[in-house]
Amino acid sequence: MSQSVLSIRNISKSFGGIKAVRDVSFDVQPGEVLGLIGPNGSGKSTLFNCVLGQLRPDTGQVTVKGTSVSGMRAADLNKLGVGRTFQQLSVFPQMSVIENIILAGQEHHGSMVSRLFGPSDAGLTGEAEQMIAFFRLEHLRDEMAGSLSYGQQKLLDAAMAFMAGPDLVLLDEPAGGVNLTMLGHLKDRLQTYNREHGTTFVVIEHNMEFVMSLCTRIIVLAEGAIIAEGSPDDIRSNQQVIDAYLGG
Amino acid sequence: MSRKHLFFVILAIAVLILAPLGQKNYIIYVMCSWLMFSVAAMGLNLTLGYAGQVSLAQASFVGIGAYITSLITLAGYHWVLGWLAAMGATFVIGLILGYPALRVQHHFLAFVTLAFNTIVFLVFRNEEEITGGSFGLVGMPRPEFFGIQTMQQINFYYFTLVLFLISAFVFWWIVNSPWGRAFKALRENPIRAESLGVDTRRITLLAFGIGCAFGGGAGAIMAPLVQFIEPGSFSLIHSLKILLMVVVGGAGFFYGPMLGAAVVIILPEFLRFTEGYYLMIYAFLVIVLMVYSPNGLIGLGQKLMARLKPQQEVRKDMQKGAQL
Numbered sequence: 001m002s003q004s005v006l007s008i009r010n011i012s013k014s015f016g017g018i019k020a021v022r023d024v025s026f027d028v029q030p031g032e033v034l035g036l037i038g039p040n041g042s043g044k045s046t047l048f049n050c051v052l053g054q055l056r057p058d059t060g061q062v063t064v065k066g067t068s069v070s071g072m073r074a075a076d077l078n079k080l081g082v083g084r085t086f087q088q089l090s091v092f093p094q095m096s097v098i099e100n101i102i103l104a105g106q107e108h109h110g111s112m113v114s115r116l117f118g119p120s121d122a123g124l125t126g127e128a129e130q131m132i133a134f135f136r137l138e139h140l141r142d143e144m145a146g147s148l149s150y151g152q153q154k155l156l157d158a159a160m161a162f163m164a165g166p167d168l169v170l171l172d173e174p175a176g177g178v179n180l181t182m183l184g185h186l187k188d189r190l191q192t193y194n195r196e197h198g199t200t201f202v203v204i205e206h207n208m209e210f211v212m213s214l215c216t217r218i219i220v221l222a223e224g225a226i227i228a229e230g231s232p233d234d235i236r237s238n239q240q241v242i243d244a245y246l247g248g
Numbered sequence: 249m250s251r252k253h254l255f256f257v258i259l260a261i262a263v264l265i266l267a268p269l270g271q272k273n274y275i276i277y278v279m280c281s282w283l284m285f286s287v288a289a290m291g292l293n294l295t296l297g298y299a300g301q302v303s304l305a306q307a308s309f310v311g312i313g314a315y316i317t318s319l320i321t322l323a324g325y326h327w328v329l330g331w332l333a334a335m336g337a338t339f340v341i342g343l344i345l346g347y348p349a350l351r352v353q354h355h356f357l358a359f360v361t362l363a364f365n366t367i368v369f370l371v372f373r374n375e376e377e378i379t380g381g382s383f384g385l386v387g388m389p390r391p392e393f394f395g396i397q398t399m400q401q402i403n404f405y406y407f408t409l410v411l412f413l414i415s416a417f418v419f420w421w422i423v424n425s426p427w428g429r430a431f432k433a434l435r436e437n438p439i440r441a442e443s444l445g446v447d448t449r450r451i452t453l454l455a456f457g458i459g460c461a462f463g464g465g466a467g468a469i470m471a472p473l474v475q476f477i478e479p480g481s482f483s484l485i486h487s488l489k490i491l492l493m494v495v496v497g498g499a500g501f502f503y504g505p506m507l508g509a510a511v512v513i514i515l516p517e518f519l520r521f522t523e524g525y526y527l528m529i530y531a532f533l534v535i536v537l538m539v540y541s542p543n544g545l546i547g548l549g550q551k552l553m554a555r556l557k558p559q560q561e562v563r564k565d566m567q568k569g570a571q572l
Contacts, residue, residue, distance in 0.1 A: 074442040074443045075442050078444060078445040083443075086440065086443075090437060092441075093436060094432065094436055094500075095429070095436070099429060103429050103444060103446075106429065107430075107447070116425050116427050118426075120424045164444070164445060
């Protein structure tokens with residue numbers, strides 16, 4: 001088996017007396033699309049934040065491609081090949097769509113000094129236009145990001161996460177607030193990107209239809225611990241998951 | 249830069265070259281003062297308008313630049329050496345002042361920079377052996393370049409204009425480079441910027457360092473312009489004045505500080521005929537402007553243009569955090 005892209009080992013995290021995550025361990029293989037689901041308060045976001053370095057776990061270790069990332073700054077994590085999207089809208093509203101995309105890639109090109117004296121687009125206009133075309137946002141290329149609709153901003157957010165060519169992308173509720181047509185488009189783009197580039201995804205999502213059709217493996221958390229793990233079909237028929245989360 | 253924009257820039261430079269011809273020395277002095285304050289306001293515009301870091305200490309950097317240049321030129325060295333030393337020193341001190349910005353933001357950061365301005369003022373006033381204390385420093389020579397003296401007011405104007413244009417070009421270059429994009433990202437959404445690989449710590453420090461170096465550069469112009477400096481010229485009220493220039497002109501817009509400095513420096517001259525009322529009228533105009541156009545004069549211009557030719561607008565119903 002090849003080296004895991006993401007490895008989580010015995011992660012626990014408490015807030016005061018509340019144990020948000022309890023001894024969670026799992027690996028994510030290259031090219032895998034892993035779904036992380038569970039009811040509110042199950043520890044998904046806490047686990048996500050431990051992976052992203054925003055929280056330092058009480059115990060355990062998170063490694064990305066064999067490198068420990070516990071406590072690592074987000075910028076360094078990004079340079080290690082980790083992209084992410086946010087649950088809430090997270091574009092730069094006063095910049096155009098193409099400026100948003102160029103920004104998402106510029107820190108991976110050249111040094112700090114060369115970025116000051118080099119071209120203003122860091123030589124990324126062509127690549128950025130390709131990414132915009134991939135997400136079918138060409139008609140919005142020069143629009144201010146803040147003037148786009150909610151769904152379009154979600155697409156732009158995803159496009160930004162892919163611009164630096166990451167090995168692993170963490171998607172935090174990508175379907176939240178997105179209408180069905182746009183959702184189908186987003187899913188199609190994510191699947192195509194995964195197929196063409198072999199990028200690994202970890203998805204936190206409450207939209208079960210979206211998760212079940214996108215992910216190749218699903219982990220279910222409840223009260224901070226893993227209660228089930230398997231293919232979408234396994235999860236659908238797991239009685240413990242139905243009782244704790246999916247319902248009758 | 250579009251052709252229309254380039255034409256506008258060339259036209260503006262031509263106007264600036266012709267403007268002092270036939271004017272009295274006092275008018276030329278006011279114009280020099282406007283160009284000098286524009287440079288200081290450009291720096292604050294970078295720190296505040298582009299990178300979103302509040303600073304109430306810009307006058308202290310103008311002061312540090314002015315004192316360094318004065319001491320160097322009074323010691324007999326050429327002004328260029330003073331200018332370089334002023335910008336270098338203020339850049340380094342600006343980096344140090346930027347450190348608190350890594351931990352505190354907004355009004356807390358404003359208080360940190362306000363305290364810094366007060367400390368610098370007290371150093372200028374109390375370190376008499378170096379700064380001359382309350383009496384300040386006098387008699388700084390005006391520089392000479394290739395045999396051309398700048399003692400004549402009009403010559404000094406062209407000297408200031410060249411420095412203003414160099415500063416404006418550097419400012420334009422920075423804000424249009426990937427650094428400028430990173431500064432804007434820091435202002436708009438630092439968490440997202442960091443997640444995209446932007447080293448927000450380094451960018452924050454640079455925003456302060458570069459912005460303060462512009463202040464130091466302005467101070468280097470001020471020393472030979474006024475030929476007399478004293479601590480009172482660099483107190484908090486003057487930092488607020490530079491802040492007013494940025495806000496009135498339009499924070500985060502390239503031409504904002506130049507327009508703002510023109511309003512703050514030149515408008516009071518036009519209102520002098522009102523005698524004792526000019527400050528009241530001036531304050532009233534600023535309040536009205538801020539109420540109708542928080543983005544300053546450039547924002548007001550954009551509003552008027554949008555009425556004539558509707559353009560895209562950033563939606564206010566989907567700010568960060570909105571869930572529709």
